Amino acid sequence: MNMVNKSYPENRLENAPDHSLVPPxxxxxxxxxxxxxxxxxxxxxxxxxxxxxxxxxxxxxxxxxxxxxxxxxxxxxxxxxxxxxxxxxxxxxxxxxxxxxxxRAEAETTHEEKVAIVGSGPAGLACAYYLKKSGYPATILEAHSDLGGMLRVGIPQYRLPREVLDIEVQRLTRMGVEIRTNTRVVSLDLLFELGYKAIFVTIGAHQSLRMGIEGEESPGVIDGATFLREVNLGLKPSLGRKVAVVGGGNVAIDAARTATRLGVKKVSILYRRTRAEMPADPKEVEQALEEGIDIKYLVTPTEIKSENKRLNVTCVKMKLGEPDESGRQRPVPVKGSEFREEFDTLIAAIGQAPQTPDDFGVRMGRGSTIQVDPSTLTTNRVGVFAGGDAVTGPATVTEALAAGRLAALRIDDYLQHRYPLPVKEAKEKLSGDxxxxxxxxxxxxxxxxxxxxxxxxxxxxxxxxxxxxxxxxxxxxxRRCLRCGVGVEILFQDKCATCLTCLRVCPYHVPYLDASGTIRIPADQCQACGICVAECPAKAIVLRKPFDRRQVTEELGHTIKSAVESKTKPLIIGFCCQYGLFGTGTLARLWRSAKAGVSIVPVLCVAKVEAAHILSAFETGAEGVFIAGCGEQCARENTTYWVQQRVAKVRKVLEPIGLEPERLQVFALGTTAEDPAEELDKFVEQISALRLASVIKGEVES
Amino acid sequence: MIVAEQKPLEEIRRMIAPYGRVLILGCGTCMTVCDAGGEREVSFLHNALQLAQARSGDVAHTFSEHTLKRQCDPEFLELLTEKTADVDVILSLGCGIGVQAIAERLPDMPVLPGVNTSFMGMTKESGVWDERCAACGDCRLEDTAGICPITRCTKGILNGPCAGVKNGKCEANKDMDCAWILIYQRLERLQQLDKMRRYYPPRNYRTIPRPRRIMSKVDTVVGEGDG
The missing domain is CATH 1.10.1060.10 (Alpha-helical ferredoxin)
Incomplete structure (x- = not known):
């Protein structure tokens, strides 16, 4: 009978890869x-x-x-x-x-090819950082006197303290990035002549769009980007007592709040749609309202007249009509709803566009943006890459940082004559609600x-x-995080006996039987509590992340190792939930080993402590073992129930071994009247007494 | 499914006492499902035996563990060859069948039962199993609406209910439903109450020779067990 001749592959768990999914x-x-x-x-x-x-x-x-x-x-x-x-x-x-x-960021120069970065906004800074990290000599060329682009001249200081930006700039300098401020680049050819082998154009989108209404050129009308730039560079434009800001984006909100901070008593925002359509960050809108800024929705200016150094602004009320190409409802003027209002200053913040010099010779697309291949950021000119707002139009800092990083990778590819590999998603994405x-x-x-x-x-x-x-x-x-995508999986389908334990013990009712009778644990629903992992009688279920699988055993191993090294037996081993319980202070002193003889095995929720782990703790020679969980503060209701089930199982075998059941205790926050720290003190005393008793007994017997 | 219960730790320790190297062998089918001898229980028992040994300081055993998909098939037992090379005894957490299969397959290897094989049954809820079949070899469930009086009636009577039924419960255990009341109720539901009016002659246990054998093919296995 030699039909089967394969031995079971060993350490399959150790070699199992990380199957966690990309969370939303x-x-x-x-x-x-x-x-x-x-x-x-x-x-x-x-x-x-x-x-x-x-x-x-x-x-x-x-x-x-x-x-x-x-x-x-x-x-x-x-x-x-x-x-x-x-x-x-x-x-x-x-x-x-x-x-x-x-x-500290350190970088060595290992390549000879110099790279010029035109513009020092987030995209430029990120590109310089990553190029320098890859070993390229990088030079940042900035038209203004300080680095940062919109971070410096656009975002108000109350949202980004300048010392934060300064630290990053200093870090770049320390890394060896060459910085040339007050340098406006007018021609890329010149940079190539100066020996730069590649250029990253990231000049941002600083040119405000015009409203296209009569009287826009009147004194007292200023555009949002210019206004913020002036304030951020230290000027204090005089605005008068009553200011209107036109627009509903972040720049409009920034301008309005900046005006308030400059002492303007009455700041109004005129927005042609409603609050629901406002592209600005809702939190910022809320804060603006708290600061006393008035937002007039469904209103747009149609004409500005300059009278006696004040602005007489004609506005019209709007209503929402058919959806436009952006999917938002198009505002249409309500006939006969015109009204007039006087302001000292009007700030137009209805959007910005890049202003790319024609001499750059790069192909332009819609809204004066630079056209690039989105996966390589290459322009129509060889060796010229572009990214950030100059390519996308006004977007976020984080998108710009991502563009800068991508540019650095692609410039590296280009300079090393590598074919740029398309960025492939290494892992499966988590999908579904x-x-x-x-x-x-x-x-x-x-x-x-x-x-x-x-x-x-x-x-x-x-x-x-x-x-x-x-x-x-x-x-x-x-600890509110649901840790999406690190849930469990049936890693060993061959071991699964389809006993349905997982289906029965899951607090979230996630596992189900499919039509073929196979048990499925959908990753998009699993909350990674680990209860089914501990309860699976076939040990077929594991957490998707290798670290999570090994954590309890590994931490227990550390405890045993340090006990061996210090040549002392731990008196008590405690499995303690590392989510919150220590961080929030309740048992924090244990964490710092303040109690002699108590060794802590940190676990990510005590639901992951299996009965065998508890026995292993006793095997180290510990006289007592406890499990301390978050009780009523735990993310799920029934953690304590499962811990008690396992404790009962262990106690059943402790007795015949000659270990009193009270050597194993469970402490849960909020479930007992007593403070867990006090309870623990009692436990320590009790265990010390038990040990003393057994020592005396041993002496008497011998 | 076959349902079993792990033997008490003391009994297991007594059994293994004469042996040095012990292989704890789990079974990945019924014993896994009934929480008696799957991989998890194997490793729990492994830990428990090690701890007991460390605490008592008696004979030094060495333990190893392994779980087969099923102990009751010779092909699976073939996989054991490597595992048993330096082992003095196999402590099987398979059911009684598994233990015997090992004994048959490995003539020189002592094998010990780590579980008490209890009955054939089903899961009531997580961690609770109920007996449902006595393997009598003469199934009458057709007449009893799918409810077996042999296993579910304390007395195993074929023409129930007896006089000991009180409020639908059994006189032997007042928490237990009378199987014959259940049969009556279900037959009523299925409009087959006429089956209650019939008399079922007692079964003749003497006609069942043991051990039994089932052959689904003709003339392939001959020898013992065929009556």
């Missing part, structure tokens, strides 16, 4: 940052590691932490349950508490907003509005 936040991020990973690290209080993850995916995380428009939060699936995770605020926490400003039955079982936890300056204080000057989370707030917010 990461997919929505122009920089494709590993958001889930760093939020997870913050929730465990591992801030330095979180910063490392952030820095891997983002050249200037401190800048993004202030100004990112958070497309990730719009995509966050937690919003189907309650509210999205405050990702940007958590990044801000990580960069500030992790010490991003201390991080959460099902109502899944949502129902996810515990609602309120979003923690970071503190911010009160509206009456902040409108007076240019102080940064949003403040940083405290440690506890950040951890509580981060």
């Amino acid at each position: 936040c990461q997919d929505a991020c122009p920089l494709h940052m590993d958001i889930r990973e760093y939020i997870g690290l913050v929730s465990q209080g591992r801030i330095m590691e979180a910063l490392q993850v952030i820095r891997t995916g983002n050249p200037f995380p401190s800048i993004c932490a202030y100004v990112c428009t958070r497309p990730c939060e719009d995509a966050c699936r937690r919003s189907q349950v309650d509210k999205p995770i405050a990702i940007r605020s958590l990044k801000r926490f990580a960069v500030e508490f992790g010490g991003d400003r201390m991080v 959460l099902l109502p039955e899944t949502i129902e079982m996810i515990r609602k936890i309120e979003r923690v907003e970071p503190p911010s300056l009160a509206s009456e204080v902040r409108a007076k000057d240019f102080e940064t509005i949003e403040l940083v989370y405290g440690w506890e707030q950040a951890i509580n917010e981060a």
Whole structure:
């Protein structure tokens, strides 16, 4: 009978690859940052590691932490349950508490080919950073006196403190990027003549669009980009007492709030659609309203007359008509609804376009943008690449950073004569919404907003509005993350006995039987609680991320190893939930090993502690073992139930071995009247007494 | 499915006492489903035995573990050859069939039963199993509306209910439904109450010779067990 001659492949688990899917936040991020990973690290209080993850995916995380428009939060699936995770605020926490400003970037020059970067906005800075990291001598050419582009001249200081930008610029200088300010490039040919082998054109979109109405040239009418540039470069234009801002984008809001901060008493925004169609960040709109800015919806100016140094503005009311090509309803004027209003200044912020010198010789497209191949960023001129607002029209800082990074990669390809490989998604994306039955079982936890300056204080000057989370707030917010796409999978279908345990134990009712009778655990619904992993009698289910699979065993291994090294037996081993429990302070002193003889095995939710793990802890020689979970603060209701099931199972075998059942305890926050820290103290005393008793017994017997 | 229960740890420890190197062998089919001897239970028992040994400081056993997809087929047991090279005993967490299959396959290897094979049954809910079939070899479920009086009636009577039924419950266990009441109710539902009026003669256990064998092919296996 030699039909089967294959032995079971060993260590299949160790060799199993990472099958986690790309979560919606990461997919929505122009920089494709590993958001889930760093939020997870913050929730465990591992801030330095979180910063490392952030820095891997983002050249200037401190800048993004202030100004990112958070497309990730719009995509966050937690919003189907309650509210999205405050990702940007958590990044801000990580960069500030992790010490991003201390991080040193170093780079060596390993290539000879010089690259010129025309423009020093976020795209230019990112391109310089990555080119320099790849070893190219890079030169930034900037028309203004300071680097930063729109970060410097567009975004008001209350949204981005200038020292944050300065630190990034200094870092680039320290890396060896050559910087030439007050240098307006008029011809690319000249740069090639100077020996640059490739040029990245990233001149932004600084030219304000005209409203196209009579009287637009009157004194007292200024465009939004120019106004913000003047203020940001230190000028204080006199605006009078009553200012109107035309437009509904972020520039309009920035201009209005800047005007308020310059002391203007009455600032009105005139927007031709309604609040729902406003392209500005809703949070910024809300803050503007708090600061006393009046927004007039469905209103547009039609004529401006300059009278006695004041502006007499004729406006017309609008109504929403048929949808236009952008999908938004087109505003149409309401006949006979004209009215007049007087203003001292009118700021037109209805959009901007790039202003590319004709001498650059690059082909232009719609709205004076530079035409490029979107996957290589190449223009019609050999060796000339372009990106950022100059290509896309006004867009976000994060998109510009992504363009800068892509440009650096493509310029590297070009200079090394490599065929640019198309960027392929290495991993499968998570798709689909959460099902109502899944949502129902996810515990609602309120979003923690970071503190911010009160509206009456902040409108007076240019102080940064949003403040940083405290440690506890950040951890509580981060643990709301659903960790989309790291759920479980039946890795070993051959082991699966289709016993249906997973289907029966899942708190979210995720596993189901398909028509062929195979059990399926859809990745887009799984919440990665790990209960089915621990309960699967065939050990066929694993978490999709290798780290998550090994965590408990590995951490237990560290504890055992350090006990062996210090030649002491641990008195007590505690499996403690690392989400929150320590970070938020309740058992924080344990974390710092304040209690002699107590060794902590950090776990990501005690639901992942299997019965065999508990036995392994006793095997180290520990006299007592405890499991401390978040109890009522846990993300799911029944964690404690499963922990107690496993504890009961272990106690059943402890007794015949001669270990009293009380040597194994469960502590859960909020489920007992007592403070878990006090309970733990009692436990330690109890275990010490048990050990003493057994020592005495041993002495007597011998 | 065959349902079993792991033996108490003391009993397992007593059984393995004479042996040094113990292979704990799980079974990936019924024993996995009934939580008695799947891969997870194998590793739990492995840990428990190691801990017991460390705590008592008695005979030094060495343990290894492995789980086969099924212990009751010789082809799967072939996969064991490497695993048993340096093993003194196999502690099988398969059902009684698995243990015997190993004994047949490995004539020189002692094999110990780690579970008590209990019955054939089904899952009531997670972690709860109920007996449903006695494998009597003479199925009468047609007449009893799919409810087996042999396993589900405490007395196993074929013409029930008896006089011990009270409020639909059995006199032997007042929490347990009387199988014959269940049969009556279901027959009523199916409009087959006439089946209640029939008399079923007692089964003749003596006509069933053991061990039984089923042959789905003709003339392929001859020898013991065919009556």
